[in-house]
Amino acid sequence: MRKKLLACSLPLLAFATPAMAEMEEPETWHPTEDYYLEKVAACEAGEFTTSEGSGAVVRYDVVGQEGQHCRLRFTYLENPNPQLAEKPLTFLVDPSATDLESEVKNQLRSCLEGGGPEASCQGEFYQVLGGPSADAAQQASPEGPLPCGQPVEAEGDSLYPMPREDKWGYVDRAGNWVIEPQWEQAENFSEGRAAVGSWQRWGVIDRAGTYVLEPEYESPSYSTVEDQRIFGSPFNLFSEGCAAAEIFTSEAEYVFVDRDGGLHRPTLPNGEELAGLGNFSEGLAWFSWSEDLEWNYGWLDSQGEVAIPAEYADAGDFVDGLAPAESQRGGAGFIDPAGQLVLPRKWTLESARPFSEGLAPVSVEAFTTLYMNQEDFAIERVHDPETGTKTEIEMGGAFRNGRAPVKVTLAEDTRSVLAYIDTQGQIAFVPERLPGLAPCHTSTLTEFHDGLLRLLVADDGKSCGEGAFGLGLPSYPDAHYVYLDPDGQVVLRQQKTDGEQG
16 A cells, blocks of 8 residues: 655645645635735746645745746745755746736646646755656656567676665675665666665666666655655566566556666556556566456566456466466466466465476465475475474565575474575575574565575674664664575675774
Protein backbone atom coordinates (compact mmCIF):
# COMPACT_ATOMS: atom_id res chain seq x y z
CA MET A 1 0.00 0.00 0.00
CA ARG A 2 1.35 3.40 -0.96
CA LYS A 3 2.22 5.71 1.92
CA LYS A 4 1.27 9.35 2.01
CA LEU A 5 4.27 11.44 1.07
CA LEU A 6 3.23 14.90 2.20
CA ALA A 7 0.72 16.33 4.59
CA CYS A 8 0.16 20.04 4.26
CA SER A 9 -2.48 22.62 3.50
CA LEU A 10 -2.15 25.09 0.65
CA PRO A 11 -4.03 28.40 0.66
CA LEU A 12 -5.10 28.07 -2.96
CA LEU A 13 -5.73 24.35 -2.87
CA ALA A 14 -5.57 21.74 -0.15
CA PHE A 15 -4.00 18.33 -0.59
CA ALA A 16 -2.97 15.30 1.42
CA THR A 17 -0.51 13.60 -0.93
CA PRO A 18 1.46 14.44 -4.07
CA ALA A 19 -1.20 12.54 -5.95
CA MET A 20 -3.54 15.42 -4.99
CA ALA A 21 -6.27 12.88 -4.52
CA GLU A 22 -8.53 15.28 -2.66
CA MET A 23 -8.52 19.01 -3.42
CA GLU A 24 -10.63 21.70 -1.86
CA GLU A 25 -10.84 25.37 -2.70
CA PRO A 26 -10.61 27.76 0.25
CA GLU A 27 -13.72 29.71 1.09
CA THR A 28 -12.11 33.12 0.54
CA TRP A 29 -8.87 34.66 -0.59
CA HIS A 30 -6.80 36.86 1.69
CA PRO A 31 -8.07 40.49 1.74
CA THR A 32 -4.90 41.67 -0.05
CA GLU A 33 -5.62 39.50 -3.07
CA ASP A 34 -6.85 42.38 -5.20
CA TYR A 35 -3.64 44.31 -4.62
CA TYR A 36 -1.57 41.27 -5.52
CA LEU A 37 -3.55 40.55 -8.68
CA GLU A 38 -3.04 44.13 -9.81
CA LYS A 39 0.72 43.59 -9.48
CA VAL A 40 0.46 40.30 -11.36
CA ALA A 41 -1.48 41.97 -14.20
CA ALA A 42 1.28 44.56 -14.53
CA CYS A 43 4.00 41.98 -13.72
CA GLU A 44 5.43 44.41 -11.20
CA ALA A 45 7.15 43.63 -7.90
CA GLY A 46 4.61 42.91 -5.19
CA GLU A 47 3.78 40.35 -2.56
CA PHE A 48 1.36 39.39 0.14
CA THR A 49 1.42 36.94 3.01
CA THR A 50 -1.49 34.94 4.34
CA SER A 51 -2.04 32.57 7.26
CA GLU A 52 -3.97 29.33 7.05
CA GLY A 53 -5.99 27.51 9.66
CA SER A 54 -3.57 24.58 9.50
CA GLY A 55 -0.82 26.83 10.87
CA ALA A 56 0.83 27.36 7.50
CA VAL A 57 1.99 30.82 6.47
CA VAL A 58 2.39 31.47 2.75
CA ARG A 59 3.99 34.28 0.80
CA TYR A 60 3.22 35.08 -2.85
CA ASP A 61 5.38 37.46 -4.83
CA VAL A 62 6.01 38.52 -8.42
CA VAL A 63 9.42 37.53 -9.81
CA GLY A 64 9.30 39.30 -13.17
CA GLN A 65 8.53 39.19 -16.88
CA GLU A 66 9.45 36.21 -19.08
CA GLY A 67 8.41 36.88 -22.66
CA GLN A 68 4.63 37.19 -22.75
CA HIS A 69 4.32 35.59 -19.31
CA CYS A 70 4.89 36.65 -15.72
CA ARG A 71 6.75 34.43 -13.25
CA LEU A 72 5.29 34.18 -9.75
CA ARG A 73 6.76 32.64 -6.61
CA PHE A 74 4.98 30.63 -3.93
CA THR A 75 6.78 29.94 -0.60
CA TYR A 76 5.81 28.49 2.75
CA LEU A 77 7.23 30.70 5.46
CA GLU A 78 5.86 28.24 8.01
CA ASN A 79 4.32 24.79 7.62
CA PRO A 80 3.38 21.98 10.03
CA ASN A 81 5.64 19.84 7.84
CA PRO A 82 9.03 21.57 8.32
CA GLN A 83 10.45 19.92 5.18
CA LEU A 84 8.17 22.15 3.09
CA ALA A 85 9.12 25.47 4.69
CA GLU A 86 11.34 28.01 2.92
CA LYS A 87 11.29 26.00 -0.33
CA PRO A 88 10.11 28.23 -3.20
CA LEU A 89 8.09 27.15 -6.21
CA THR A 90 7.93 29.47 -9.21
CA PHE A 91 5.50 29.23 -12.13
CA LEU A 92 4.39 31.19 -15.19
CA VAL A 93 1.00 32.84 -15.72
CA ASP A 94 -0.56 34.86 -18.52
CA PRO A 95 -0.98 38.36 -17.00
CA SER A 96 -3.51 39.28 -19.70
CA ALA A 97 -5.90 36.47 -18.74
CA THR A 98 -9.50 37.63 -18.38
CA ASP A 99 -9.94 35.71 -15.12
CA LEU A 100 -6.53 36.28 -13.55
CA GLU A 101 -7.54 34.70 -10.24
CA SER A 102 -8.36 31.40 -11.98
CA GLU A 103 -5.21 31.66 -14.10
CA VAL A 104 -3.02 31.89 -10.99
CA LYS A 105 -4.87 29.10 -9.22
CA ASN A 106 -4.84 26.75 -12.21
CA GLN A 107 -1.17 27.24 -13.04
CA LEU A 108 -0.15 26.73 -9.41
CA ARG A 109 -2.38 23.67 -9.21
CA SER A 110 -0.69 22.18 -12.28
CA CYS A 111 2.73 22.58 -10.69
CA LEU A 112 1.57 21.12 -7.39
CA GLU A 113 0.26 18.08 -9.26
CA GLY A 114 3.75 17.51 -10.66
CA GLY A 115 2.94 18.75 -14.17
CA GLY A 116 2.40 22.17 -15.65
CA PRO A 117 3.44 23.65 -19.00
CA GLU A 118 7.00 22.98 -20.19
CA ALA A 119 9.59 25.16 -18.40
CA SER A 120 6.89 26.74 -16.24
CA CYS A 121 7.34 24.99 -12.90
CA GLN A 122 10.69 25.48 -11.16
CA GLY A 123 12.19 25.64 -7.68
CA GLU A 124 13.06 23.47 -4.73
CA PHE A 125 9.45 22.84 -3.71
CA TYR A 126 8.72 21.52 -7.21
CA GLN A 127 11.60 19.10 -6.72
CA VAL A 128 10.00 17.90 -3.47
CA LEU A 129 6.70 17.32 -5.28
CA GLY A 130 8.34 15.08 -7.86
CA GLY A 131 8.08 17.45 -10.81
CA PRO A 132 11.25 16.35 -12.64
CA SER A 133 10.26 12.73 -12.16
CA ALA A 134 6.87 13.44 -13.72
CA ASP A 135 8.45 15.32 -16.63
CA ALA A 136 10.95 12.55 -17.27
CA ALA A 137 8.33 9.80 -17.02
CA GLN A 138 6.34 11.52 -19.75
CA GLN A 139 9.25 10.85 -22.11
CA ALA A 140 8.72 7.08 -21.84
CA SER A 141 8.04 5.58 -25.25
CA PRO A 142 4.66 3.79 -25.36
CA GLU A 143 5.06 2.18 -28.79
CA GLY A 144 7.20 -0.32 -30.66
CA PRO A 145 9.44 -3.23 -29.64
CA LEU A 146 11.15 -3.15 -26.26
CA PRO A 147 14.98 -3.24 -26.10
CA CYS A 148 14.69 -6.09 -23.62
CA GLY A 149 14.59 -9.86 -23.59
CA GLN A 150 18.17 -10.81 -24.49
CA PRO A 151 20.86 -11.68 -21.92
CA VAL A 152 23.72 -9.18 -21.52
CA GLU A 153 27.24 -10.49 -21.09
CA ALA A 154 29.14 -9.52 -17.96
CA GLU A 155 31.46 -6.52 -18.21
CA GLY A 156 34.59 -7.04 -16.14
CA ASP A 157 34.95 -8.11 -12.52
CA SER A 158 32.14 -7.76 -9.98
CA LEU A 159 31.72 -4.50 -8.08
CA TYR A 160 30.23 -4.29 -4.58
CA PRO A 161 28.59 -1.37 -2.73
CA MET A 162 30.73 -0.17 0.17
CA PRO A 163 30.36 2.91 2.40
CA ARG A 164 32.96 5.39 3.56
CA GLU A 165 32.39 8.62 5.50
CA ASP A 166 28.59 8.53 5.18
CA LYS A 167 28.54 7.86 1.42
CA TRP A 168 28.28 4.75 -0.75
CA GLY A 169 30.74 3.86 -3.50
CA TYR A 170 31.90 0.59 -5.08
CA VAL A 171 34.91 -1.68 -4.52
CA ASP A 172 36.19 -4.77 -6.31
CA ARG A 173 36.56 -8.13 -4.59
CA ALA A 174 40.03 -7.17 -3.39
CA GLY A 175 38.62 -4.10 -1.65
CA ASN A 176 40.05 -1.54 -4.08
CA TRP A 177 37.91 1.53 -4.70
CA VAL A 178 36.64 1.53 -8.28
CA ILE A 179 33.93 4.18 -7.89
CA GLU A 180 34.53 6.73 -5.13
CA PRO A 181 31.82 7.14 -2.44
CA GLN A 182 29.33 9.87 -3.35
CA TRP A 183 25.77 8.63 -2.77
CA GLU A 184 23.49 8.27 0.25
CA GLN A 185 22.05 5.03 -1.21
CA ALA A 186 23.39 2.44 -3.63
CA GLU A 187 22.18 -0.90 -5.02
CA ASN A 188 24.03 -3.88 -6.49
CA PHE A 189 25.36 -3.89 -10.04
CA SER A 190 23.66 -6.10 -12.60
CA GLU A 191 24.45 -6.20 -16.33
CA GLY A 192 26.86 -3.30 -15.85
CA ARG A 193 24.30 -0.94 -14.33
CA ALA A 194 23.42 0.06 -10.75
CA ALA A 195 20.80 2.28 -9.12
CA VAL A 196 22.21 5.03 -6.89
CA GLY A 197 20.62 8.01 -5.22
CA SER A 198 20.15 10.63 -2.56
CA TRP A 199 17.68 10.08 0.26
CA GLN A 200 14.88 10.87 -2.19
CA ARG A 201 15.88 10.73 -5.85
CA TRP A 202 17.48 7.91 -7.78
CA GLY A 203 19.32 7.42 -11.05
CA VAL A 204 21.31 4.69 -12.83
CA ILE A 205 25.09 4.58 -13.38
CA ASP A 206 27.45 2.48 -15.47
CA ARG A 207 30.66 0.79 -14.25
CA ALA A 208 32.58 4.05 -14.59
CA GLY A 209 30.18 5.78 -12.18
CA THR A 210 28.69 7.88 -15.00
CA TYR A 211 24.96 8.47 -15.06
CA VAL A 212 23.05 6.80 -17.88
CA LEU A 213 19.85 8.00 -16.20
CA GLU A 214 20.00 11.19 -14.18
CA PRO A 215 18.95 11.07 -10.48
CA GLU A 216 15.46 12.50 -10.98
CA TYR A 217 13.26 9.56 -9.97
CA GLU A 218 11.60 8.53 -6.74
CA SER A 219 9.73 5.51 -5.47
CA PRO A 220 6.23 5.47 -3.95
CA SER A 221 7.62 3.81 -0.80
CA TYR A 222 9.71 5.40 1.91
CA SER A 223 10.73 5.08 5.54
CA THR A 224 11.25 7.84 8.08
CA VAL A 225 14.28 8.01 10.38
CA GLU A 226 14.55 11.00 12.72
CA ASP A 227 12.36 13.19 10.47
CA GLN A 228 14.38 12.15 7.40
CA ARG A 229 12.37 10.51 4.63
CA ILE A 230 14.37 7.75 2.95
CA PHE A 231 12.91 6.64 -0.37
CA GLY A 232 13.72 3.16 -1.65
CA SER A 233 14.98 2.57 -5.17
CA PRO A 234 12.28 2.65 -7.86
CA PHE A 235 14.44 0.39 -10.08
CA ASN A 236 14.76 -3.39 -10.11
CA LEU A 237 18.11 -4.97 -10.89
CA PHE A 238 18.75 -5.11 -14.64
CA SER A 239 17.85 -8.34 -16.40
CA GLU A 240 18.05 -9.09 -20.13
CA GLY A 241 18.82 -5.51 -21.05
CA CYS A 242 16.20 -3.69 -18.95
CA ALA A 243 15.08 -2.97 -15.42
CA ALA A 244 11.42 -2.74 -14.46
CA ALA A 245 10.70 0.42 -12.50
CA GLU A 246 7.90 1.82 -10.34
CA ILE A 247 8.28 5.60 -10.49
CA PHE A 248 6.21 8.00 -8.42
CA THR A 249 4.98 11.15 -10.14
CA SER A 250 1.44 12.20 -9.26
CA GLU A 251 0.81 8.46 -9.11
CA ALA A 252 2.77 5.26 -9.56
CA GLU A 253 4.00 4.72 -13.12
CA TYR A 254 5.44 1.46 -14.45
CA VAL A 255 8.15 1.51 -17.12
CA PHE A 256 11.17 -0.38 -18.38
CA VAL A 257 14.57 1.35 -18.25
CA ASP A 258 17.09 0.20 -20.87
CA ARG A 259 20.87 0.20 -20.39
CA ASP A 260 21.19 3.56 -22.16
CA GLY A 261 18.70 5.21 -19.81
CA GLY A 262 15.75 5.13 -22.21
CA LEU A 263 12.27 4.75 -20.69
CA HIS A 264 9.65 2.49 -22.24
CA ARG A 265 6.02 2.22 -21.15
CA PRO A 266 4.19 -0.87 -22.42
CA THR A 267 0.65 -0.36 -23.71
CA LEU A 268 -1.94 -2.91 -22.68
CA PRO A 269 -4.91 -3.87 -24.83
CA ASN A 270 -8.46 -2.66 -24.14
CA GLY A 271 -7.22 0.48 -22.40
CA GLU A 272 -6.08 -1.37 -19.28
CA GLU A 273 -3.60 0.55 -17.11
CA LEU A 274 -0.47 -1.07 -15.75
CA ALA A 275 -0.55 -1.76 -12.03
CA GLY A 276 2.71 -3.70 -11.82
CA LEU A 277 5.65 -4.79 -13.94
CA GLY A 278 8.37 -7.41 -13.59
CA ASN A 279 11.80 -7.87 -15.13
CA PHE A 280 12.41 -9.75 -18.36
CA SER A 281 13.50 -13.35 -17.93
CA GLU A 282 13.76 -15.83 -20.81
CA GLY A 283 12.23 -13.21 -23.09
CA LEU A 284 9.08 -12.63 -21.02
CA ALA A 285 8.12 -10.16 -18.28
CA TRP A 286 5.06 -10.33 -16.06
CA PHE A 287 2.64 -7.41 -15.80
CA SER A 288 -0.56 -6.70 -13.90
CA TRP A 289 -3.64 -4.52 -14.07
CA SER A 290 -6.45 -4.22 -11.56
CA GLU A 291 -10.15 -3.51 -11.49
CA ASP A 292 -12.40 -3.28 -8.43
CA LEU A 293 -9.49 -4.43 -6.22
CA GLU A 294 -9.09 -7.59 -8.31
CA TRP A 295 -5.59 -8.10 -9.71
CA ASN A 296 -4.90 -9.72 -13.05
CA TYR A 297 -1.44 -10.96 -14.08
CA GLY A 298 -0.02 -11.93 -17.46
CA TRP A 299 3.27 -11.79 -19.40
CA LEU A 300 4.64 -9.52 -22.14
CA ASP A 301 7.17 -10.41 -24.83
CA SER A 302 10.01 -8.23 -26.11
CA GLN A 303 7.73 -6.77 -28.79
CA GLY A 304 5.58 -5.29 -26.03
CA GLU A 305 2.78 -7.68 -26.94
CA VAL A 306 0.80 -9.81 -24.50
CA ALA A 307 2.28 -13.30 -24.75
CA ILE A 308 0.25 -14.86 -21.92
CA PRO A 309 -3.12 -13.22 -21.16
CA ALA A 310 -3.70 -11.64 -17.74
CA GLU A 311 -5.74 -14.52 -16.35
CA TYR A 312 -3.81 -15.15 -13.15
CA ALA A 313 -3.94 -13.80 -9.59
CA ASP A 314 -0.15 -13.61 -9.21
CA ALA A 315 2.95 -14.15 -11.34
CA GLY A 316 6.75 -14.40 -11.34
CA ASP A 317 9.81 -14.75 -13.58
CA PHE A 318 10.36 -17.55 -16.07
CA VAL A 319 13.39 -19.70 -15.25
CA ASP A 320 14.20 -22.99 -17.02
CA GLY A 321 10.93 -22.70 -18.94
CA LEU A 322 8.68 -22.39 -15.87
CA ALA A 323 7.17 -19.42 -14.03
CA PRO A 324 5.21 -19.31 -10.76
CA ALA A 325 1.56 -18.34 -11.13
CA GLU A 326 -1.56 -18.29 -9.01
CA SER A 327 -4.96 -19.31 -10.29
CA GLN A 328 -7.85 -16.84 -10.06
CA ARG A 329 -9.75 -19.67 -8.39
CA GLY A 330 -7.04 -20.17 -5.78
CA GLY A 331 -3.87 -22.23 -5.53
CA ALA A 332 -0.44 -21.79 -7.08
CA GLY A 333 1.82 -23.73 -9.44
CA PHE A 334 4.26 -23.36 -12.33
CA ILE A 335 3.22 -22.68 -15.93
CA ASP A 336 5.06 -22.97 -19.26
CA PRO A 337 5.39 -20.16 -21.87
CA ALA A 338 2.08 -21.28 -23.37
CA GLY A 339 0.34 -20.56 -20.07
CA GLN A 340 -0.30 -24.22 -19.28
CA LEU A 341 0.04 -25.56 -15.74
CA VAL A 342 2.99 -27.98 -15.63
CA LEU A 343 4.05 -28.40 -12.00
CA PRO A 344 2.31 -29.76 -10.03
CA ARG A 345 -0.55 -31.10 -12.15
CA LYS A 346 -3.14 -29.19 -10.12
CA TRP A 347 -3.16 -25.80 -8.39
CA THR A 348 -2.30 -27.35 -5.02
CA LEU A 349 0.47 -25.04 -3.77
CA GLU A 350 -0.32 -22.14 -1.45
CA SER A 351 2.44 -19.98 -2.97
CA ALA A 352 5.46 -20.31 -5.23
CA ARG A 353 8.54 -18.28 -6.19
CA PRO A 354 10.73 -18.56 -9.31
CA PHE A 355 13.29 -21.29 -9.79
CA SER A 356 16.96 -20.53 -9.22
CA GLU A 357 19.79 -23.03 -9.56
CA GLY A 358 17.23 -25.76 -10.16
CA LEU A 359 15.17 -25.22 -7.00
CA ALA A 360 12.13 -23.09 -6.17
CA PRO A 361 10.80 -22.14 -2.71
CA VAL A 362 7.12 -23.01 -2.35
CA SER A 363 4.54 -23.33 0.41
CA VAL A 364 1.80 -25.86 0.88
CA GLU A 365 0.68 -24.32 4.17
CA ALA A 366 1.29 -21.09 6.05
CA PHE A 367 4.67 -20.53 7.76
CA THR A 368 6.31 -23.52 6.09
CA THR A 369 8.58 -23.48 3.04
CA LEU A 370 9.70 -26.39 0.88
CA TYR A 371 11.98 -26.46 -2.16
CA MET A 372 10.91 -28.13 -5.40
CA ASN A 373 12.88 -29.28 -8.39
CA GLN A 374 11.10 -29.75 -11.73
CA GLU A 375 9.77 -33.14 -10.69
CA ASP A 376 8.87 -33.11 -7.01
CA PHE A 377 9.74 -31.76 -3.57
CA ALA A 378 13.51 -31.82 -3.11
CA ILE A 379 14.07 -30.19 0.31
CA GLU A 380 11.38 -30.58 2.94
CA ARG A 381 13.51 -30.15 6.07
CA VAL A 382 17.02 -28.83 6.62
CA HIS A 383 19.78 -30.70 8.40
CA ASP A 384 21.92 -28.94 11.00
CA PRO A 385 25.33 -30.70 11.09
CA GLU A 386 26.26 -29.01 14.37
CA THR A 387 23.38 -30.58 16.31
CA GLY A 388 22.59 -33.51 14.00
CA THR A 389 18.90 -32.52 13.91
CA LYS A 390 16.47 -31.77 11.11
CA THR A 391 14.00 -28.91 11.22
CA GLU A 392 11.26 -27.38 9.10
CA ILE A 393 11.85 -24.22 7.11
CA GLU A 394 9.68 -21.32 8.24
CA MET A 395 10.69 -19.01 5.36
CA GLY A 396 13.04 -19.51 2.43
CA GLY A 397 14.70 -17.37 -0.24
CA ALA A 398 16.24 -18.05 -3.63
CA PHE A 399 19.43 -20.02 -4.23
CA ARG A 400 22.38 -17.92 -5.38
CA ASN A 401 25.93 -19.28 -5.57
CA GLY A 402 24.75 -22.56 -4.06
CA ARG A 403 23.26 -20.93 -0.95
CA ALA A 404 19.74 -19.94 0.05
CA PRO A 405 18.67 -17.94 3.13
CA VAL A 406 16.16 -19.61 5.42
CA LYS A 407 14.52 -18.87 8.77
CA VAL A 408 14.60 -21.91 11.03
CA THR A 409 14.28 -22.73 14.71
CA LEU A 410 17.32 -24.72 15.76
CA ALA A 411 17.38 -27.26 18.55
CA GLU A 412 19.44 -25.18 20.96
CA ASP A 413 17.28 -22.11 20.54
CA THR A 414 13.58 -21.38 20.83
CA ARG A 415 13.60 -18.44 18.41
CA SER A 416 14.01 -18.59 14.64
CA VAL A 417 17.37 -17.57 13.19
CA LEU A 418 18.75 -16.75 9.78
CA ALA A 419 20.74 -19.60 8.24
CA TYR A 420 22.16 -20.44 4.81
CA ILE A 421 21.64 -23.88 3.32
CA ASP A 422 23.21 -25.72 0.38
CA THR A 423 21.27 -27.37 -2.47
CA GLN A 424 21.13 -30.63 -0.49
CA GLY A 425 19.26 -28.99 2.38
CA GLN A 426 22.20 -28.90 4.78
CA ILE A 427 23.01 -25.77 6.79
CA ALA A 428 26.25 -24.30 5.46
CA PHE A 429 26.53 -21.57 8.09
CA VAL A 430 24.50 -19.54 10.56
CA PRO A 431 25.65 -15.89 10.73
CA GLU A 432 25.04 -15.72 14.49
CA ARG A 433 27.40 -18.68 15.01
CA LEU A 434 30.30 -17.18 13.07
CA PRO A 435 33.24 -16.22 15.33
CA GLY A 436 33.52 -12.50 16.01
CA LEU A 437 30.38 -11.61 14.05
CA ALA A 438 27.14 -10.37 15.57
CA PRO A 439 24.60 -9.60 12.79
CA CYS A 440 22.46 -6.52 13.35
CA HIS A 441 19.55 -7.38 11.07
CA THR A 442 18.43 -10.93 10.37
CA SER A 443 14.71 -10.54 9.72
CA THR A 444 15.28 -10.12 5.95
CA LEU A 445 16.23 -13.11 3.80
CA THR A 446 19.27 -11.46 2.26
CA GLU A 447 20.54 -13.41 -0.76
CA PHE A 448 24.00 -13.78 -2.24
CA HIS A 449 24.91 -11.55 -5.18
CA ASP A 450 27.92 -12.00 -7.46
CA GLY A 451 29.32 -14.63 -5.12
CA LEU A 452 29.15 -12.65 -1.87
CA LEU A 453 26.68 -11.89 0.91
CA ARG A 454 26.56 -8.43 2.53
CA LEU A 455 25.74 -8.27 6.23
CA LEU A 456 25.73 -5.49 8.82
CA VAL A 457 27.53 -6.59 12.00
CA ALA A 458 28.46 -5.12 15.38
CA ASP A 459 31.76 -3.25 15.68
CA ASP A 460 32.61 -5.03 18.93
CA GLY A 461 31.31 -8.42 17.79
CA LYS A 462 28.66 -8.33 20.49
CA SER A 463 26.06 -5.55 20.22
CA CYS A 464 24.99 -3.30 17.35
CA GLY A 465 23.32 -0.79 19.65
CA GLU A 466 20.24 0.89 18.21
CA GLY A 467 19.53 1.95 14.65
CA ALA A 468 17.44 1.50 11.51
CA PHE A 469 19.47 -1.54 10.51
CA GLY A 470 17.12 -2.73 7.78
CA LEU A 471 17.46 0.43 5.67
CA GLY A 472 21.04 -0.03 4.50
CA LEU A 473 22.27 3.36 5.69
CA PRO A 474 25.87 4.24 4.81
CA SER A 475 26.93 4.58 8.45
CA TYR A 476 25.99 3.33 11.91
CA PRO A 477 27.67 4.33 15.20
CA ASP A 478 28.24 0.78 16.41
CA ALA A 479 28.10 -1.36 13.29
CA HIS A 480 29.82 -1.90 9.93
CA TYR A 481 29.40 -3.97 6.76
CA VAL A 482 31.11 -7.22 5.82
CA TYR A 483 30.89 -9.46 2.76
CA LEU A 484 30.93 -13.23 3.24
CA ASP A 485 31.70 -16.00 0.77
CA PRO A 486 29.53 -19.16 0.51
CA ASP A 487 31.55 -20.77 3.31
CA GLY A 488 30.80 -17.90 5.70
CA GLN A 489 34.33 -16.45 5.52
CA VAL A 490 34.79 -12.65 5.58
CA VAL A 491 36.11 -11.46 2.21
CA LEU A 492 35.50 -7.71 2.50
CA ARG A 493 35.10 -5.48 5.54
CA GLN A 494 34.15 -1.82 5.79
CA GLN A 495 37.05 0.23 7.12
CA LYS A 496 35.73 2.96 9.40
CA THR A 497 37.51 6.27 9.77
CA ASP A 498 38.10 7.86 13.18
CA GLY A 499 35.07 10.07 12.70
CA GLU A 500 32.86 7.07 12.03
CA GLN A 501 33.81 5.08 15.12
CA GLY A 502 31.05 4.67 17.69
